[in-house]
Amino acid sequence: MSVKADSKRKRGPGRPPKTVSAGINDMPPTDDLVSMYRDMLLIRRFEEKAGQLYGMGQIGGFCHLYIGQEAVVVGLQSASKPGDTVVTSYRDHGHMLACGMDADGVMAELTGRAGGYSRGKGGSMHMFSREKKFFGGHGIVGAQVPIGVGLAFSHKYKDEPNVCMTFLGDGAVNQGQVYESFNMAALWRLPVVFVIENNQYGMGTKVTRAAAGRALADRGMAYGIPGRQVDGMNVLAVRTAALEALAHCRDGNGPFILEMKTYRYRGHSMSDPAKYRTREEVDAMRKQHDPIDQLRELLKDQDIDDVRLKEIDADVKAVVTKATEFAQTSPEPDPAELYTDVLVPLTDETLMAKV
């Protein structure tokens, strides 16, 4: 007997979650819009190049591309403040670029070179930058969520006015530790925004085949965590929702959940033939909801002309070209690196130091 998803699932109890779409009341200044456009375009071009380098055998292992989801992390980042922290799982290249990490270092990590952020020892799924407040890049689905709550705990413990943005996918929301995290975050009113990037598929399983209940935004209801469903293909809607969520956390009200309705154009990873969805479905999202196309149209309305847009294109292309060259020419790690970074060296001085 085959088990079909309950067709009545949409009619859950209570009120449906609030939804956020783009509003014109909070239109950011044009310069900010241009900057968001550039950031999204950089992610798109970077990921396309990464896919190409993977095809050429220069990137190994798993490589999960963010193409299609750019508005989510760029919208969040545009609403954040200095000192806010970010943690996510393995579809992480976009998050790193949005945090301001150098494209050269990210691409060189993908090619496994000494110039990579993890000096070639982490790869696509494991990169970090304390300086840019990016705490990974974690490979186990859902494991980044309690870590994000721990970062939020440290913000509160140190009386920092900051929030941890913890990203997870629609696949991760069914992991038990996510609910352990929701519970602790709500119990201790920790400043954490859980950003559920619902791109509709956990690998090859459509979210309706994996997740019971009406909406992922509702998943914190039992803990009293407010949730919003957001048009994650529209960067302004994301930004609007993020501003509300971050302010809620910063004001000491505890966690907030944002369910971003988004879409990945590429397969789960490079070796995914994506037979679980139709080409038409992908094309329709691309043609009608592309986050970059949407913002480009808006910029044109704001009198940003083609010349300026082409300048941005060229600028982004130059960044990606430079990153690619760096990633191809940076040396592989020295063999002696095999045994470094297993443990932090400890000296008598640090052991006996006064704090």
Place this chain on the structure above:
Amino acid sequence: MAIEIKMPALSPTMEEGTLAKWLVVQGDVVRAGDVIAEIETDKATMEVEAIDDGTLGQILVEAGSEHVKVNTVIAVLLEDGETAADLAALPAVASEAPAPVETTSPAPGPETPPAPVTPIVAAEPSWTGTATSLTVREALRDAMAEEMRRDTAVFVMGEEVAEYQGAYKVTQGLLDEFGAKRVIDTPITEQGFAGLGVGAAFGELRPVIEFMTFNFAMQAIDQIINSAAKTLYMSGGQMGCPIVFRGPNGAASRVAAQHSQCYASWYAHCPGLKVVAPYSAADAKGLLKAAIRDPNPVIFLENEVMYGQSFEVPDQDDWIVPIGKAKIVREGTDVTITAFSIMVGRALAAADALAAQGISAEVIDLRTIRPLDTATIVASVKKTSRLVTCEEGFPFAGIGAEIGMQVFEQAFDWLDAPVARVTGKDVPMPYAANLEKLALPQVEDIVTTALATCHGFRG
């Protein structure tokens, strides 16, 4: 400059494939992301997307071609303003895949460099001052309290650690002194609070995470291994995780299989962790203080049965016992006995019994399991020529197996008898009193094994 489109690898293992179908023809305008062809491998059919905007200038590999090597140029894309005439300017297009580009690797050296020898930090402290008799429980509590006074980044978190004063009263009094901000009762949520601790350590705090017992840490082992132990390496040295996971380990009394197991060999298996298992109260205090100050994740294995036992502990706030150093707790000449945690007491009792039979046993308290102080063990074996290892854990792939191998590698020629192991039996812990006693290694087992090692193999 025209853009070459190459046969892509669709997985790390793909070397060639069939170019099944072109979905565009020469002259078509394509945008990055458009599907232009389909490729078949033995595993799947995949779509090839254009990686740039342009006009398809020339198709070089026809549809239906089999065994097309990865990286073969399959088509050429013309950029804005270029025409087919520009194709002539291209170097002759190779039909075969180009030789892989030489990477700029460092000069060739040995394939695998030798593993570095782990330096042991700090000499064993000697103490000639006054000492006070404390239980292991009190010594652990004092260690945490002193480190919390020293460093405000240190906090204690776990089930029943605050208001209940600790399930085994190890955290007694900490809530009163340090308040609820730093002594935190958690819900029963091991994976959650272990992961939270890791995040807090990344956030530059110094968490001490108590598991009510290490049996429950199995719920959290992904966070301990994948998040705490590996992230430093995966981040190229950026992301240290200074955290202590502590709690009782090993067999308790009459609580059966799920609450009675030694996990020393589980954690000792993993690079990126330090694993400590003290016996005496002085070592418990000194090692826990060292663990809290350590910039790495430390698994601190206590023992419920030992909590109430008293030992002399130096009256000194800075009593630090370095991690990674074993201690010879009884000198001898005929046989070396290694043990850790509660088994040290049984090994010492066995040494007394052996002495009555004319055998002089040297007892080594390992104290740290990883990094193992192999030098002390090897030096002792070179003196006694015989080795018996003791542990409560299961025999298969246990700590004794590792110690035996280290000794084979480093002191084989000095051995007069095979290395022998005294371990827990290879069964889940039974509940019945008589069976439980049989399952656990007793003093008599150590005596019998040591005697067999000495008498059976008189060199």
